[in-house]
Amino acid sequence: MSKTVLVIGGGGREHAIVDALSRSPQVGKIYCAPGNAGIGAQASNVPLKDTDVEGLKAFALDNKVDLTVVGPEAALAAGIVDSFRAAGLRIFGHTQAATAIESSKEFAKKLMDKYGIPTAAYRSFTSFEEALDYVSCRPFPAVLKYDGLAAGKGVVIAADLEEARQALSDMLLDHSFGAGKVVIEDYLTGPEFSFLCFVDGDRVYPMPLSQDHKRAFDGDKGPNTGGMGAYTGLPFITDQDRLFAYTQIMCKAASAMAAEGLPLSGVLYGGLMKTPQGIKVIEFNARFGDPETEVVLPLLESDIYSIFEGVATGTPVATPEWKDEVTMGVVLASKGYPGHYQKGFSIEGLDKVDAQVYHMGTALSEGRYLTNGGRVLMVVGSGPGLAQASKKVYEQVRKIECDNLFYRNDIAHIGLLWDK
Numbered sequence: 001m002s003k004t005v006l007v008i009g010g011g012g013r014e015h016a017i018v019d020a021l022s023r024s025p026q027v028g029k030i031y032c033a034p035g036n037a038g039i040g041a042q043a044s045n046v047p048l049k050d051t052d053v054e055g056l057k058a059f060a061l062d063n064k065v066d067l068t069v070v071g072p073e074a075a076l077a078a079g080i081v082d083s084f085r086a087a088g089l090r091i092f093g094h095t096q097a098a099t100a101i102e103s104s105k106e107f108a109k110k111l112m113d114k115y116g117i118p119t120a121a122y123r124s125f126t127s128f129e130e131a132l133d134y135v136s137c138r139p140f141p142a143v144l145k146y147d148g149l150a151a152g153k154g155v156v157i158a159a160d161l162e163e164a165r166q167a168l169s170d171m172l173l174d175h176s177f178g179a180g181k182v183v184i185e186d187y188l189t190g191p192e193f194s195f196l197c198f199v200d201g202d203r204v205y206p207m208p209l210s211q212d213h214k215r216a217f218d219g220d221k222g223p224n225t226g227g228m229g230a231y232t233g234l235p236f237i238t239d240q241d242r243l244f245a246y247t248q249i250m251c252k253a254a255s256a257m258a259a260e261g262l263p264l265s266g267v268l269y270g271g272l273m274k275t276p277q278g279i280k281v282i283e284f285n286a287r288f289g290d291p292e293t294e295v296v297l298p299l300l301e302s303d304i305y306s307i308f309e310g311v312a313t314g315t316p317v318a319t320p321e322w323k324d325e326v327t328m329g330v331v332l333a334s335k336g337y338p339g340h341y342q343k344g345f346s347i348e349g350l351d352k353v354d355a356q357v358y359h360m361g362t363a364l365s366e367g368r369y370l371t372n373g374g375r376v377l378m379v380v381g382s383g384p385g386l387a388q389a390s391k392k393v394y395e396q397v398r399k400i401e402c403d404n405l406f407y408r409n410d411i412a413h414i415g416l417l418w419d420k
C-alpha cells in the first residue's frame with residue numbers, strides 16, 4: 001500500500017526532500033507543513049508552523065501519516081521527535097536531547113574533546129570579564145560563538161580586541177540571543193565543506209560532499225547569508241580526505257553520541273574545514289543543510305523513503321547509491337537580503353527553465369509566483385563536470401525575470417579552478 005509522508009518545513013531544503021520523496025515508488029500522498037507555493041505543486045501544504053508540535057502530531061494522527069521527515073532544527077529542538085514517538089508515530093529526526101550536537105556549541109565541543117574528534121581548541125565562558133581577559137591574551141582574529149541556536153547569527157570573527165569586546169558585551173551583558181555561554185575558539189583557515197550523512201545509531205550512510213557559499217556577493221564579499229549557492233564534486237577534497245572525514249569525524253561522532261546515551265536518528269551534518277593541519281570540525285548540525293540538500297538529493301538513485309524509514313525504525317538499509325555526476329545550484333534572493341527586503345514581486349519565465357527549480361520563499365497569487373522571502377528560488381543543474389553544470393545552470397537562471405532578485409555569478413568558483 002502506498003505510504004503517506006509529512007515533511008516539516010517550508011524552504012528549498014524541504015522542496016528538495018519532497019521532490020526526492022515524489023520519486024519513490026512507495027510514496028503516495030505527501031504533505032508539507034507549512035510548505036511554500038512551489039512545494040504546493042508537488043505536495044499538499046498544511047498551514048501549521050514547524051514548531052507547532054501538538055498541531056503537527058494531531059495532523060499526523062488524523063491523516064494516518066506513515067512517516068514524518070523533519071527539516072528545520074527548530075522543530076527538533078522543540079522536541080517533535082520525542083513527542084511523535086511517544087504517540088507511536090514514525091519520524092525521521094533526532095530527539096531533543098541529541099539535537100544538542102547542534103543547539104549547544106559547548107556540548108559539541110566537549111563531545112569532540114572527549115572522543116578525540118579534530119576541532120579548534122576552545123574555552124567557554126559565562127562571565128564577560130573572564131571572557132575578555134582570555135581573548136585579550138589570544139591571537140586575532142578570534143572566533144566567538146554564542147552557545148545556543150541563534151539563527152546563524154551567533155558567530156563573530158573578531159578582527160581585534162575592540163570587536164571582541166563589542167561581541168562579548170552583546171552576548172554576555174546585553175544577552176542579545178538570550179542568557180547563555182560563549183565559546184571562544186582558535187581561528188582556523190582553509191576551504192570549508194559540508195558532509196551530510198544519514199545516521200541511525202552507529203550506522204552512518206554518507207552523502208556526496210558539497211560546498212555552500214555563505215557571503216552575499218561575488219568573490220565571497222558582503223554579509224553572511226543562509227547560503228547563496230552550492231555544488232557537489234569538490235576537487236580539493238581527496239579520497240583520503242573523505243575517508244578521514246568519514247571514519248575519524250562522522251562515524252566517531254555517531255558512536256560518541258550513542259555512547260553518551262543520545263543515539264542519532266536523522267541527518268548529521270559536519271561543517272568541516274580542510275586546514276593545513278588536516279580536516280577539522282567547525283560545527284555539527286543535526287539536520288539537512290540548506291542549500292546543500294538541494295544539490296545533494298538530486299544525485300540520490302536509491303529510494304529515499306526506504307532510507308528515512310530504516311533510520312526512523314532503527315533498521316539497517318542498503319547502502320544508498322548516488323549518480324556519478326556533479327550538481328551545482330544558484331540561489332536567487334530578494335535585493336537587500338540578508339538585510340531588509342521587500343516581498344510580492346512577480347516572477348516570470350519559470351516555465352522556460354529547463355532545470356530543477358526549488359522554491360525557497362515564494363507565494364502564489366492568481367496563478368503567478370511572487371517573491372515571498374529573503375532567499376526565493378534555487379536553480380539546480382547537473383553535468384559530468386562542474387564547468388558544464390555551471391554553464392547550464394546560469395543559462396537557465398537568466399531566463400527568470402523579476403525586478404527584485406539578485407544572484408551570485410561565481411557559484412562553484414573554487415571547484416571550477418580545477419575544471420576549465
Ligand code: AMP
Binds near residue numbers: 187189282
Ligand atoms: P558556525 O555557525 O559554527 O558554522 O560558524 C559560522 C561560520 O564562521 C563558519 O562557516 C566559518 O566560516 C566561520 N567559523 C566558525 N568557526 C571558525 C573557526 N574556528 N575558524 C575560522 N572560521 C570559523
Ligand code: GLY
Binds near residue numbers: 226285289292
Ligand atoms: N548551509 C548552512 C546550513 O544549512 O546551516
